[in-house]
Amino acid sequence: MTAPSALRRYLLVCFLTWLPLGLMMASMVLLLAGRGLSLAQIGLVVTVFSIVTVGLELPTGGLADVVGRRVVLAASAAFLAAALVLMSVATTFWMFLVSGVLKGVARALSSGPATSWYVDTLHRIEGPGADLKPGLARGGAVESVSLAAGVLAGGALPLLVPPELMFPLAAPSLVGALAAAVLLVVVLLALPEPGRGAPGGALTGPGRGAPGGALSEPARAPGSLGSVLRDVPARVASGVRLAVGGPVLRRLMLAAGSSGVMLMSIELLTPGRLAELAGTAEQGSMAYAVVAALGFAGSATGSALAPRVARLAGGSAKGAIAGVVLAALSVGALAATAGLGGAAGLLTAGAAYVALFVGHSVAGLLCLEMTHNAVTAAERTTVSSTASLALQSGGILGNLTLAALATQAGVAASWAVAATVMLASALLFVRMPAPIGSSPAPVLPARSGSG
Template identity: 65%
Template sequence: MTGRSALRRYMVVSFLTWLPLGLMMAVMVLLMTGRGLSLAQVGLVTTAFSAVTIGLELPTGGLADVVGRRMVLALSAGFTVAALVMMAVSTTVWMFLVTGVLKGVARALSSGPATSWYVDTLHDLEGRDADLKPGLARGGAMESAALCLGVLAGGFVPLLVPPGGPIPPLAVPPLVGAVAASVLLVVVVLALPEPSHVSRSLGAVLREVPRTVAGGLRMAARGALLRRLMLAAAASGVALAAVELLTPGRLADLAGTDELGSTAYAVVAALGFAGSAAGSAIGPWAARVAGGSARGAAAGVVLTALSIGGLAATAGLDGVAGFATAGLAYVVMFAGLSGAGMLCLEMTHKAVTAAQRNTVASTGSLSLQAGAGLSNLAFGALATQAGTAAAWSLAAVLVLVSVLLFVRLPALGAHEDAPALLGTGR
């Protein structure tokens, strides 16, 4: 295998991993509210998803480091199929909670293995000094492209399904997403060869996963660089929760019906994911212009906070102006968030070795889910009591404060934690 072929496979898997989520995203909130759930109950379901993801992030990350990336990615695809089929048929809050649990398991399993596979493979081929930015940027762009195409398809499909048929219009996108997840399962099994990996017995696996998780936690806790990157991930979760929870209802109110609202949200979200793809693509350029990855990431965080503030400031607009401002804010916000996230990911992978790469990546995802889970509860309650503008304003302030994490960010190899971070790996 060459570096070019490894990159192609990584891009394909990145696209297929996020396509099912994009397909269901446009209708997820409206499907729940359309079947009788209140906004607070929707927040509870999304919090259950976050709680399960948080609980399983480190064990599944350790599992991927011990048994390999391919097996964990295949398990994630299987749970995604089950979750989206369950979502399509759910009619009560308890059924949606089960869906949230299944989605949480799938999300935890998918957190990092594909990227870890690519980084490990590239290191095998080109050494530890291989430039990670171009590949990670393209992988992030493919994820955003999948979300963009998926959310557009998921938003327009309900308009093509006649009401009163055997399958409700809003239930069709999750079912299509389940089919896409099935394709991912086949691709992972057939086209993603595992990097060199030591075969272990079941007993050895059960003993080694806790040790790997503990080592990854110590690494993240003791390293000043990784500590700050984990907190930055939590701030990203705050930003995502604020827009994903509150925007669908806002656009449905502007559009007049849930079906039209799902289409409007699909368009706005697709614009956001297009911005995300652009942010990932220009991330390496932004780092060069800003004078380093840390400064480039800080600029992206500031852009994200200002965009959420723009959503809050324009929350009272109606009609075309309301749609236009939401779309513009989404483009700018996701561009900033994606660019910052890609540069943080590069710094994280440079700070770890293959032995605990996925565990540390899962720690970052855990931080993101923790920030999102707490924010879903808080923003749902605040929006109910004081309106969406108040919730978006709070989110903007919290994200803006997080830019302080990148001030004098310790550089790998230039601070006392570098030897502990690099360990004895190759």
């Protein structure tokens, strides 16, 4: 396999992974409400999804490092297809709760393996010094494009489906299930498990950030089911020790938690704010779909620009600072304009939303590169799952605090707190240590077409 071929396969999987989630995004809450669930029950379904995701992040990351990326990605696609089919036909609270559990399992399984597959494959083709930024940037851009296309299509589908054919709000989740089934087939056919050594199958030299300069592992076939299950906890423990004990990864985990707090403030408060500005819940839903699509377009732009930002700023850590500051200022702008109404309120909210996701995507892509440069293939997906766990944990913290603050003091106060947390996290990238066991990776010019 060549590097361009690996990139094409990675981009296809990125697109198909996020398309089902984009399709269901605009209609999910309305579907649950239309089937008779109260707001409290809808909140419980979402909370169960988050708890399942957080609880399984590390075990599934360790599983991917033990049994391989393709198996775990295929299982994720299967769980997601089942969850969305159940959601489209569910009529009771308990059915939706089971669907939330299945979605949580799918989300945890999908956290990291695709990127780990691409990084491992590129390292095997080009060696451990391969420049990761261009491919990861394109992957992030494709994910955002997929979400934008999905949320727009998912918002329009209920308007196109005749009510006598099916419940219109169930159409997006059913189409999402079909997209997940396509993802399952693509993963099985297009993602051969990469070796985890250097080109030619040899072991690499000192690992980037591996304790004591440990050697990267070559690919190995898993043994019995018992040996696999015994290996997963050890791999999880190793990855957690690396994430918590490593000076680079520890900072990156804290940054991910801060991003979780900020993103939760957006997910919690933006739909209600836009509904208030638009006038009705239905118009607010359409406004949210449009603004969310614009935000995903901003995210795609940020991913494409990340290599150039890093080059101009003088390094990935400094580029991440620029992205974090832009995101924090954008949330601050949402807080400052929370009192505006009508068209002015919609325009300022939309502009701030786009700028926020440009900045967040720049920082997120460069954090992803720094994370992968600080680990070896042996614990790559486990550490990626640890970062996702930190993000989800920050979101749970934001969910528990910012909603109550918004109720007591208003939306502007919650956004101001989120902006402050995000801005403070920029300090984590100041004088970022170099990965243990390696010299800092050079910031190379962006390749053609990478932004």
